[in-house]
Amino acid sequence: MCWLIGCLALSNDEITSYDQRFQLRGDQKTSPQIVLITIKQSDFAMIYDARTNFLDNMSEVTDITDSFFWNKPLWSELLLRILRQNPQSVGVTLYFGDNVGTVRMTPEDQRIFLDPRIVWASTTNSLERILTPVFTNRDHNNLGSNELRRDEDGVVRRVFPQRAEMPHLVEKITGKKFPTQLAGLAINYRGSARVFKQYSLSEIIYDELPANAFTDKIILIGAETSSAPVYMTPMGTLSRTEILAHITDTVLGDKWIKRLSFVWYAAGFFVLMLMAVFVITTYPQxxxxxxxxxxxxxxxxxxxxxxxxxxxxxxxxxxxxxxxxSWIIFIGYQATKIERQNFHLQQEQEYLAQLEQLKNNFVSLISHDLKTPIAKIQAIVDRLMTQHAQETELGQDLKSLRLFSDELNRYIQSILKVLRVESRDFKINKEVADINEIIEEALQHLRPLARERGIQIHTALEPMFSVEFDTTLLKEVVINLIENAIKYTPAGGQIEVISHESEEFVHVLVKDTGEGIKPEDMEKVWGKFTRGSDQDLRTKGTGLGLYLVKYFIELHGGKVTMESKVGLGTTVAFTLPLDAEEDEVLV
Known part of the structure; x- marks a missing residue:
């Protein structure tokens, strides 16, 4: 479709482009070999005023034809002065035939008017019959047609080859044939009026010309009157003589406009269309x-x-x-394609959201249903441990059972936390508190576990101003980080908890001397239900702790970082902005 529209535009381009090209480029350099002689109506005023006493002013005469400019003595003098400078050829664009009557010529007149360098204009009547001038020689080889044809819109754009028995006037004065006899040839207009060297009749008669003005030149003689016919051209209105001068310039310089056939242009348009489609579909808009x-x-x-x-x-x-x-159609096509993809993505998102909701509901239901049996199990174990405190073997088993039930309870609580924070109505409730107090509370809860495993915990808590944050979530963050450090630090290891304040942030660091994390696992550990590749079977865990840490800190506008070296330990740090917004954050 794009290609067909381009070809249709090409058909219109062929009709109008020449006009636009000529107008855009303006006046061009013409051949200095071409000289125009313009005979004006005023040059014949004195002659006709003397003959016709009834005319008060010759400038008022409007019905003027070529015969108006015939005066044998004047033409004899004009041609003689031109021929004395030895021009290459002289073309008389005015038709002097039956319209001037019988012309009696002396031998001297014949020598001038029948000079082989002079070509006289012939024309045709309404019946397409050739009308020859009175100065036709015996061989009829000093004649040339001065015919100009208009296109349908009245503009002269082309010159048409004439019949074999009557060549065109330009062919005669240049001695060159038109390149084809089959169709009209586009005239290569070199500019508007006055682009060729011109002289008037009075300048020639009164010897006001530069020396050798006509030597080896091609002379075109025409007339200019207030009522003379003018022709519309791509460069505006021009006289017949000026148009013939443009044709002469085209013939002399072989400046015929060349072009390929429509098929070649159509093939080029197809390649151009493919290029446009490639660019549109490959690069951003x-x-x-x-x-x-x-x-x-x-x-x-x-x-x-x-x-x-x-x-x-x-x-x-x-x-x-x-x-x-191509741009409009393919951009529209891409927009439709993207819209269709967005529709499918929206449907898929809705489906995944429903599936996620179904999964969450299932996990939440199971988790809640497990909490009650676990609480009952723990209560029974506690009662049995109290009743059988003296029985060493049974007490050890009950203690292990209690420990496993606590671990299962922590798993269930972690899952419930994830479901709660990922729900649409989850809110963080900020209040002004001291981050160091939150750290001390977490340590108080976890120091017994560290002592049981033979791990020492050191603190370096810098006194700070109170900060606004969700105390429950931040306590969960600190507990998760310290609990992870205890879990992955061997007996005899050390954990250090540090807090300090900068200009814009509160910084908390948890360092351990554990096994460290492999570089390829550094990014994975922040994911949901994800753990280190070498920890799946060595230590127990849900893989949710660091996921919740990152999630809670980012809710507060903070950032979590991790540094670790295998065999040396891990440092996890988080920052909280001091200028946190006072409003609650809705996730």
Missing amino acids: SVALFFILWIGTLLAALSAWVFDTFYFWSPAFSPFVLLGT
Whole structure:
């Protein structure tokens, strides 16, 4: 479709582009070999005023034809002065035939008017019959047609080869044939009026010319009156003589406008369309638009340069139409495609959301249902431990049972926490508190576990101002970090908890002397239900602790970092902004 629209625009481009090209490039350099002689109506005023006493002012005469400018003595003098400078040829664009009646010529007149360098204009009547001038020689080889044809819109754009028996006037004065006899040839207009060297009749008669003004030149003689017919051209209105001068310049310089067949241009448009589609589908819209405009501008500039330099026509407007159409259609196609993908993604998201909700409901239901049996088990174990405190073996088993029930309870609590924080109505409730107090509370809860495992915990808590945060969540963060450090630190190891304050943040660090984490596992440990690759079978855990730590800290606008070296230990640190917003954060 894009290609068909481009070809349709190309058909219109062929009709109008020549006009636009000529107008855009303006006046060009013409051949210095061409000289125009313009006979004005005022040059014949004195002659006709003397003959026609009833005319008060010759400038008021409006019905003027070529015969008006016939005066044998004046023409004899004009041609004699021109021939004395030995021009290459002289073309008389005015028709002097039956319209001037019988012309009696002396031998001297015949020598001048029948000079082989002079070509007289012939024309045709309404019946397409050739009308020859009175100065036709015996061989009829000093004649040339001065016919100009208008296109349907009245503009003269082309010159048409004439019949074999009557060549065109330009062919006669240049001695060169038109390159084809089959169709009209586009005239390469070099500018508007007055681009050729021109002289008036009075300048010639009164010897006001520079020396050798006509030597080896091609002379075109025409007339200019207030009522003389003018022709519309791509460069504006021009006289018949000026148009013939442009044709002469085209023939002399072989400046005929060349072009390929429509098939070649259509094939080029197909390649251009493929290029545009590749750019549009490969690059982002802004980049693709830049390339499309750049390609169109480059083609237009190249087309203008080739036309002005080599007289070769290539389309300039229709490539823009092709590129613009390709842009609109394929951008629309991509937009439709993206919209369809978004629709499918939205459906898939809704499905996944339903599936996630179903999973959460299932886990929540199971977890809640397990809490009551575990609480009953723990209560019975506690009662049995009290009743059988003296029985060593049974007491040890009951103690192990209690420990396992506590561990199962922590797993269930971790799962419930994740479900709670990922629910849509989860809120953090901020209050002003001392972060060091939260750390001390967590340590008070975990020091017995550390002593049981033979691990020492040291603190370096810098006194700080109170900060606004959710105390429950931050306590959970500190407990998770210290509990992880205890879990992965061997007996005899040490844990250090540090807090300090900077200009904008509160910093808390938990250091241990445990086994450390492999570099490839550093990013994985923050995920949900994810643990180190070498810890799955060595230590127990849900893989939710660090996930909750990162989640809770980021809810407060803070950041969590980790540094670890295998065999030396791990340091986990988090920061909290001092200027946290006072409003509750809704997740």
